[in-house]
Amino acid sequence: MRLVLEPRQEPSRSAGLLSPLLAVAATLLLGFVLFSALDKDPWQALQVFFVQPVATEYGVGELLLKAGPLMLCAIGLAIGYRANVWNIGAEGQLTIGGIAAGGLALVFTDSPAPWLLPAMIVAGALGGMAWAAIPAWLRTRFNANEILTSLMLVYVATYLLSFLVHGPWRDPEGFNFPQSKMFAENALLPNIFPGTRLNAGFLVALAAVATGWLFMARSLAGFQMRVAGLAPAAADYAGISTRRTVWLSMLAGGLCAGIAGMNEAAGPLGQLQPTLSPGYGFAAIIVAFVGRLHAVGILLASLLMSLLYLGGEAAQVTLALPAAVTGLFQGTLLFFLLAADVFIHYRVRMIRSTSGFTVPEA
Amino acid sequence: MDHVAGLLVLTLAAGTPLVYAALGELIVEKAGVLNLGVEGMMLVGAVAAFIMAARTGNAWLGILAGMAGGAALAAVFAVLTLSLLANQVAAGLALSLFGIGLSAFVGLPYVNVVIDGIRPITIAGISDLPYIGKLLFGHNPLVYLSIAQFAAVHWFLYGTRAGLIVRAVGESPQSAHAIGYPVIRIRYLAVLFGGACAGLAGAYLAVAYTPLWAEGMTAGRGWIALALVVFATWKPWRVVAGAYLFGGLTLAQFQAQASGAAIAPQLLSMLPYLATVIVLALISRDAVMIRQNAPASLGKPYHPEH
Numbered sequence: 001m002r003l004v005l006e007p008r009q010e011p012s013r014s015a016g017l018l019s020p021l022l023a024v025a026a027t028l029l030l031g032f033v034l035f036s037a038l039d040k041d042p043w044q045a046l047q048v049f050f051v052q053p054v055a056t057e058y059g060v061g062e063l064l065l066k067a068g069p070l071m072l073c074a075i076g077l078a079i080g081y082r083a084n085v086w087n088i089g090a091e092g093q094l095t096i097g098g099i100a101a102g103g104l105a106l107v108f109t110d111s112p113a114p115w116l117l118p119a120m121i122v123a124g125a126l127g128g129m130a131w132a133a134i135p136a137w138l139r140t141r142f143n144a145n146e147i148l149t150s151l152m153l154v155y156v157a158t159y160l161l162s163f164l165v166h167g168p169w170r171d172p173e174g175f176n177f178p179q180s181k182m183f184a185e186n187a188l189l190p191n192i193f194p195g196t197r198l199n200a201g202f203l204v205a206l207a208a209v210a211t212g213w214l215f216m217a218r219s220l221a222g223f224q225m226r227v228a229g230l231a232p233a234a235a236d237y238a239g240i241s242t243r244r245t246v247w248l249s250m251l252a253g254g255l256c257a258g259i260a261g262m263n264e265a266a267g268p269l270g271q272l273q274p275t276l277s278p279g280y281g282f283a284a285i286i287v288a289f290v291g292r293l294h295a296v297g298i299l300l301a302s303l304l305m306s307l308l309y310l311g312g313e314a315a316q317v318t319l320a321l322p323a324a325v326t327g328l329f330q331g332t333l334l335f336f337l338l339a340a341d342v343f344i345h346y347r348v349r350m351i352r353s354t355s356g357f358t359v360p361e362a
Numbered sequence: 363m364d365h366v367a368g369l370l371v372l373t374l375a376a377g378t379p380l381v382y383a384a385l386g387e388l389i390v391e392k393a394g395v396l397n398l399g400v401e402g403m404m405l406v407g408a409v410a411a412f413i414m415a416a417r418t419g420n421a422w423l424g425i426l427a428g429m430a431g432g433a434a435l436a437a438v439f440a441v442l443t444l445s446l447l448a449n450q451v452a453a454g455l456a457l458s459l460f461g462i463g464l465s466a467f468v469g470l471p472y473v474n475v476v477i478d479g480i481r482p483i484t485i486a487g488i489s490d491l492p493y494i495g496k497l498l499f500g501h502n503p504l505v506y507l508s509i510a511q512f513a514a515v516h517w518f519l520y521g522t523r524a525g526l527i528v529r530a531v532g533e534s535p536q537s538a539h540a541i542g543y544p545v546i547r548i549r550y551l552a553v554l555f556g557g558a559c560a561g562l563a564g565a566y567l568a569v570a571y572t573p574l575w576a577e578g579m580t581a582g583r584g585w586i587a588l589a590l591v592v593f594a595t596w597k598p599w600r601v602v603a604g605a606y607l608f609g610g611l612t613l614a615q616f617q618a619q620a621s622g623a624a625i626a627p628q629l630l631s632m633l634p635y636l637a638t639v640i641v642l643a644l645i646s647r648d649a650v651m652i653r654q655n656a657p658a659s660l661g662k663p664y665h666p667e668h
Contacts, residue, residue: 005447005665086451134639142643143652147398147451148589149642155582155635163628282459289452322470324577327463331402334456335438338448346447 005346015343020290020297023336024304030332040319048318049311061196063306065268068205069094069260069277071302073284075212076256078293080249082216083225084232087250089135089150090257091281092157093128097258098265099161100127102272105187105265106169106180116186120262121204128258129251131157136250140243146250154281162274169272180272189267201263208256213295221248257281278309279327286334305330369613374505375571377609379404379563379580381508383587384594384601385515386559391591392519393552394532394659398454399439400560401584402461407432407561408568409465412472412575421480421569425504425562428569432561433554435461440553444546447663458584466577479573480504504566511559516598528552532657535664545666560584582635589638593645595655604641611637 028046035045053059073090080087101124108116134153138144162178171181189199216222221244228235228245236242264276287305291297312326383400390397410431415424439457442448482502519525528548531538535545563583568575586608594600615630646652 007665088455138639138643138646142647143649144639144643144646145589145592148585148592149639151585152582152589152635152639156632156639159628159632159635163626166628167626285455286459322467324463324466324470327459328467329463331456331460331463334452335442335460338442338453338456339446341448342446 002351003348004351005342006349007346008344011344012347016292016341019340019343020292020301020337022340023290023333026336026340027329027333030336031329034325034328038321040321045315045319045321048314050307052318053307053310053314058196059310061193061198062310063303064202065196065198066280066306066309067302068202068267069263069280070284070287070305071298072205072208072256072260072263073253073281074287074291074298074302075209075295076253077284078288078291078295078298079212079216079222079225079252081229081288082293083229083245083249085139085229085246085249086147087132087135087150087253088147088285089132089152089154089281090253090260090284091277091279092150092154093131093254093257094261094264094281095154095157095161095276096131097124097128097254097261098272098276099157099164099261100124100130100258101262102180102183102265103169105183106272108187109181109184111184112186114186116184117189117266120187120266121259124258124262124265125255126258128254128256128261130254131258132250132254133247136247139246139250146246150250158275161272161276165272165274171271178274182271183266187266188270189263197268199263199267201267204259204263208259209295209299212252212256212298215252216295225249257284283309283330286330289334290337308333369610369617371500372613373606373610375502375609376612377606378502378505378508379566379571379583380587380590380605380608381602382511382563382566383560383584384590384605385511385598386556386563387587387591388594388596388598388601389515389519389528389559390552390556391596391660392532392657393528393549394535394657394662394664395443395549395553396450396454396661397436397439397457397553397556398451398588399435399457399461399584400556400587401580401582402458402464403432403435403557403560404461404564404567404580404584404587405465405578406435406461407564408579409469409472409564409575410561411565412469412475412477412568412573415477415479415569415573416472416475419478421478421573424477424569425480425565428561428565429558430561432559432564433557436553436557436560439557440550443663444549444553447665450661450663462578469575469577472575473577475575477569477573480570502566502570504570508566512598512602519598529657532659535659535666539666545664549664560587563587586634586638589642592652593641595645595651596657597655608634608637 032042035042054063077087077090101120104120104123135146135149138149139146165178165180169180171179189201191199224240225245228240261276265272283305287298287301291301308326308329312323315321315325316323383404387400407428411424411428414427415421435457439453442453443450482500485499527543531545531548539545564580590601590604593604611634614633615627618625618630
């Protein structure tokens with residue numbers, strides 16, 4: 001008797017929706033085993049990880065605060081992934097967006113202009129798009145693989161930010177810390193929920209997710225890009241331009257990631273620091289997949305991923321576990337998801353074989 | 363002149379992890395599988411090697427642990443993509459993200475630990491010969507091993523029947539299957555070999571090159587190794603040449619600082635990454651050449667039963 005994978009006639013929709021839930025369940029189970037292996041009470045550990053961070057109003061505010069950049073980056077990436085354009089450099093686009101927006105805030109530190117904040121959002125978006133335009137151009141003009149170029153540019157962006165805050169943009173009164181001056185009041189995203197750190201950036205993120213959904217589900221360009229991803233040959237035949245698909249995919253990703261960078265700089269940080277995000281741009285790749293490249297799914301997955309970040313922090317304080325446990329859970333979640341996704345296109349069938357005779361497959 | 367020889371020695375040392383990882387990935391891609399998880403496998407190899415070396419005091423055991431760690435992570439990738447037919451791009455990314463997280467997690471207690479790493483071999487008298495002494499006889503044993511790996515990979519791919527079968531599987535798994543070769547099993551072995559090589563590359567960094575453990579210490583070398591395979595248009599000797607070229611670039615920062623150049627270190631640190639982007643674009647520009655040299659089934663899932 002053996003198990004074989006048998007292709008389904010059509011991809012299963014229910015398996016596609018069930019698979020993230022299976023993956024979450026399997027990740028929790030693994031967490032249980034891991035915590036037990038580390039001599040922590042697993043129930044207490046899971047409670048610290050997944051419940052305690054959101055037990056207070058402040059905690060819920062933190063959950064939404066971290067979910068914002070995750071959903072922003074993920075919705076932008078999802079547009080590209082649907083079209084089979086693999087931008088994995090959102091972290092770099094986020095960084096450049098933060099640099100562009102932060103640069104503007106630093107130029108106008110003494111100006112009370114009310115347009116500064118909107119202008120910073122635009123600057124962040126343009127910065128992210130400019131950074132994403134490089135791999136788009138290299139792909140359309142030189143046929144260079146966007147996975148590798150977009151990833152390489154993450155390192156370049158990180159070093160650029162590090163150079164700026166160690167050098168020209170360093171706060172002269174900052175006791176030699178590598179960070180910029182604090183932004184002025186009018187360059188900070190206003191708080192939207194007193195008692196928490198939640199700011200207007202979250203509303204921007206929600207608006208981006210809604211726009212992303214409209215673009216993917218209701219616009220002609222979004223439809224064409226989905227066709228390009230699902231059936232490249234059909235897309236070619238229908239005259240859908242690959243060049244345009246690549247450009248739109250990369251720019252959408254860069255735009256959203258750039259705004260996320262602005263949100264971080266003008267939100268929780270209030271200045272430029274050598275690191276703007278704890279890997280939101282990479283975690284967003286997982287958010288996009290776990291959210292099934294769909295706006296609603298991304299919304300939910302970004303909350304889950306945000307909880308993993310908070311849980312990691314809580315586990316560090318309460319359980320003396322390294323915060324890196326977050327990265328471990330993130331990676332595991334994606335593994336289990338990919339494994340569970342097999343049921344979308346295949347069903348498992350048991351084949352009983354009696355001596356030398358195998359039941360032929362349907 | 364001695365300065366040039368010294369620089370060449372350093373270049374070989376800096377290029378060696380790229381040689382290991384890229385030659386491993388070359389075999390994987392020759393078999394038609396694209397594993398983007400090199401960075402993750404390198405990090406897991408590095409941390410496994412370092413922990414083993416710190417615990418046992420034997421850096422060579424660390425090297426073996428690093429190879430095992432890389433191969434173990436590769437096995438996860440193989441199950442996902444070869445048995446469960448998951449998307450290779452997504453699974454490779456998952457591998458890298460997971461490896462980064464896992465290595466940071468298990469490596470944390472070892473961040474400031476000092477170990478006795480594998481040192482360059484010096485042969486009294488011979489290594490002190492002017493010019494060629496250092497160049498030929500002053501390297502780390504793992505540098506020599508990487509050259510042996512190159513010879514072995516080249517010989518395997520172009521001089522053995524098994525290598526021919528691997529290449530056939532990468533060009534057309536359907537035909538290879540029809541002739542009766544176990545495509546999936548061959549691909550499993552290739553992926554595991556690539557994982558062990560990536561693990562060895564990480565182990566070299568952690569117990570020989572630096573030797574220390576730091577979170578994310580591979581600093582993108584896994585991704586550069588992936589790019590190297592493309593630059594090299596899937597030819598082993600060009601992989602090695604590219605690896606040393608990029609190894610040299612990573613030294614530019616230290617060289618410039620040593621000579622007192624007034625360029626910010628962060629800007630010099632960008633060089634290897636910028637160079638990767640530029641060279642990748644230049645090589646890929648010739649789409650026909652890429653198509654002719656890339657294994658035809660690269661990245662495409664294959665299932666023998668349909």
